[in-house]
Amino acid sequence: MKFLPAEFHQHNGILQMTNLAREEFHVMGSDAQLVVLSIGLALRDIEAVHFHEDGEVYPEDVPEWVKTSPYEIGTMERLLNTWAHQLDVTEEQEVEESQNETPGHVDVKGKGKAKETRRAGKRKAKTSDGSETKDTAAQ
Numbered sequence: 001m002k003f004l005p006a007e008f009h010q011h012n013g014i015l016q017m018t019n020l021a022r023e024e025f026h027v028m029g030s031d032a033q034l035v036v037l038s039i040g041l042a043l044r045d046i047e048a049v050h051f052h053e054d055g056e057v058y059p060e061d062v063p064e065w066v067k068t069s070p071y072e073i074g075t076m077e078r079l080l081n082t083w084a085h086q087l088d089v090t091e092e093q094e095v096e097e098s099q100n101e102t103p104g105h106v107d108v109k110g111k112g113k114a115k116e117t118r119r120a121g122k123r124k125a126k127t128s129d130g131s132e133t134k135d136t137a138a139q
Helices: 011-022 031-050 073-087 091-100 113-117
Strands: none
Touching: 011 031, 011 073, 031 073
């Protein structure tokens, strides 16, 4: 089955989901994964109805209970806002992450290595045959 059961699409179904979203995930153990997946499925069910164009035919696999679901966009927003407290990041964590990684968390090959491996002092120009010229300022 691609969608949540009809029981969820009754008014008390979303209340149960919201209550689960309030619980601390770090103490739930493996049940936390089930809650997160269930929240995602609930959002997908609500999205299937509310981002459907007027006159557009529903895909064959969308059950009638999803099409007539009482949940609205505001329901999605409340569920996401309730769940958001699980995702709170302290300012200290953000600062620590920004100091440890490059912007966008991308490992840029060679970034900053030229400064680390460069010899100290002025660079000398090379002649066309590849030999270095003498630094006349140092004489």
